[in-house]
Amino acid sequence: MSNLTETLALIAALGIAVQWLGWRARVPTIVLLLGCGLLAGPVLGVIRPSESLGPAYPALIELGVAAILFEGGLSLRWHELRQTAAGVWRLATLGVALSLGLGTLAAHLLGGLSWPVALVFAAIAVVTGPTVILPLLRQARLRRRPASLLKWEGIVNDPIGALLAVVLFEAMVSPGSPELGHTLAELLLGLVGAAAFGAAAGWSLGRLYLAGQVPEYLKGALALGVALGVFALANLVFVESGLVAATVMGVVLGNMGLPSIEEVRRFKESVAVLLVSGIFLLLSADLDPEILLALDWRSALLIVAMVLVVRPLAVLLATLGSGLEWRERVLLGWIAPRGIVAAAVAGVLGPGLVARGFADGALLLPLVFTLILVTVVAHGFSLGWLARRLGLSAAAREGLLICGASPWSCALAETLLAQQVPVRLADRSWHRLRAARQAGVPVYYGELLSEHAEGELELTDFGSLLAISGNDAYDSLVCAQYAPAFERRRVYQFPVESGHAQRRPGAGSRGRPFLVEGLQFEDLQREWYRGWTFQVTRLGEGFDLAALRRSLPEGARLVLLIDAAEGVRLAAADAPFRAAPGQRVLWFGPKGERGGGGDERG
Numbered sequence: 001m002s003n004l005t006e007t008l009a010l011i012a013a014l015g016i017a018v019q020w021l022g023w024r025a026r027v028p029t030i031v032l033l034l035g036c037g038l039l040a041g042p043v044l045g046v047i048r049p050s051e052s053l054g055p056a057y058p059a060l061i062e063l064g065v066a067a068i069l070f071e072g073g074l075s076l077r078w079h080e081l082r083q084t085a086a087g088v089w090r091l092a093t094l095g096v097a098l099s100l101g102l103g104t105l106a107a108h109l110l111g112g113l114s115w116p117v118a119l120v121f122a123a124i125a126v127v128t129g130p131t132v133i134l135p136l137l138r139q140a141r142l143r144r145r146p147a148s149l150l151k152w153e154g155i156v157n158d159p160i161g162a163l164l165a166v167v168l169f170e171a172m173v174s175p176g177s178p179e180l181g182h183t184l185a186e187l188l189l190g191l192v193g194a195a196a197f198g199a200a201a202g203w204s205l206g207r208l209y210l211a212g213q214v215p216e217y218l219k220g221a222l223a224l225g226v227a228l229g230v231f232a233l234a235n236l237v238f239v240e241s242g243l244v245a246a247t248v249m250g251v252v253l254g255n256m257g258l259p260s261i262e263e264v265r266r267f268k269e270s271v272a273v274l275l276v277s278g279i280f281l282l283l284s285a286d287l288d289p290e291i292l293l294a295l296d297w298r299s300a301l302l303i304v305a306m307v308l309v310v311r312p313l314a315v316l317l318a319t320l321g322s323g324l325e326w327r328e329r330v331l332l333g334w335i336a337p338r339g340i341v342a343a344a345v346a347g348v349l350g351p352g353l354v355a356r357g358f359a360d361g362a363l364l365l366p367l368v369f370t371l372i373l374v375t376v377v378a379h380g381f382s383l384g385w386l387a388r389r390l391g392l393s394a395a396a397r398e399g400l401l402i403c404g405a406s407p408w409s410c411a412l413a414e415t416l417l418a419q420q421v422p423v424r425l426a427d428r429s430w431h432r433l434r435a436a437r438q439a440g441v442p443v444y445y446g447e448l449l450s451e452h453a454e455g456e457l458e459l460t461d462f463g464s465l466l467a468i469s470g471n472d473a474y475d476s477l478v479c480a481q482y483a484p485a486f487e488r489r490r491v492y493q494f495p496v497e498s499g500h501a502q503r504r505p506g507a508g509s510r511g512r513p514f515l516v517e518g519l520q521f522e523d524l525q526r527e528w529y530r531g532w533t534f535q536v537t538r539l540g541e542g543f544d545l546a547a548l549r550r551s552l553p554e555g556a557r558l559v560l561l562i563d564a565a566e567g568v569r570l571a572a573a574d575a576p577f578r579a580a581p582g583q584r585v586l587w588f589g590p591k592g593e594r595g596g597g598g599d600e601r602g
Contacts, residue, residue, distance in 0.1 A: 028383075031377055037283065037284025037285040042285075057286075066227065071250065074253060113363065125368070127338060127339070128158070133337065142460070159194075162341050198245035216263070299367060303367070311333060346364050398421060399568065401462040403466065405432035424462070475511070478511075479493050483511070531590065557571075558577050
């Protein structure tokens, strides 16, 4: 396909389709994107990006990477560094140095590369691309600290690795190469200058937002436009420093406490998903199978050493005495998928090495692309499994986060806890949490809408949110805040006032309606004080949901379903309540009057 319009349209459609398929099938999306690109490009020949796009091909890749790193910077929060600062600092400094040294030795001694080519290869291999890490983290559901370490390392090291590779290339292969001290000074100058420029741009744009000088509909687009401008200007001063500038700009802008930053983040996240999909398809579709044939057994040995020896050893040595647990160090030592930046830099520096008289520079691109393929597949499929084995990931998001402490919600939380379901009750009143605390229910005392809650709560334990504070407007705000983390279909709120549309938030800003239409918060409270309790019934082959409904006392309400695989599913007014044999149904009804079947608790 040589038509530019058709190529871009097909790339966009394929990318989003693969993203949806990966989410639906719970398969690492990056692996599917690489497979789809290889199928559409080298295998079937449907897409030839370099032919269709011509000179615009590398430019699109560079701009896409800059936008992705800016979006990654926006997602980095300072509060995440409270427990990970030492680890991130070690990985970004000592870890980079060790990876560079060990990788160079492996490339020269095992891969047979000349010292200059080995050094450039090792510098490129330092990066752990956020274009791969972020989608994997979204699916693997790691605990906060290991996820933060992987995210910060990927986003920080990506531009550093690219800049390091370019500086070393110029220092090692250019005529009249400067001494090592001059090279390091040049690298440091590029890093500091680009970081300062990006920080100034982010702070200035944030001040414009705070001063009300930018309309709401332009904020996301303006942030993206400025980030791309900062990237281009920084590159004019120092090659590849634009990635550093764009990343730092995102970090500064994302941590200024801007009122509308969440809207900017969501806009940029949507753009980043499209860009990641498109760029991975473009790179894999443009791969020439013949370049992989240039690799021999020494190349295979080098790739194995980079994955199984260099990365684990560099991480283990760099994090000694950093306060990280051994399980976290093992996970970090294994997970290091390379991504778009590595491929883009190798595609530029490989031909440059050949032009300077290093014939083995032709192996740089196939080596890097093979490393990308191996790490994306190996780490993409193993991250979730390894994290669960190490106890660093929630095996299933089956828990329930409840916003609003009342006698009714406290009893609900206590019943779920007795059923071995992760639950946490959140409220701004220490007094209202008293009964839950005395019953041993985990609580969060504070404001769910605060940044403190975002840093304190381990959301990987919970698959659903129920907002039942007794205030419609507040519950709607909580649902809107946490909908991206839980998905909107798993965010519920209980209407306080039924039938008063003029006094209720619009449907688009509320969670799903909990229980049935017409029921009010005061009704539940009244029934609780009349002696109603929560009870659990396990369904079986001879006792299905219909039989349970018939056996329930008059007025009893089905509240939620507990499933071993899918976790908690609440009853909603906008969907029928369904349950299968083996699942547990929690219902609320008169005390002492139980449904038949396998009752487990009253």
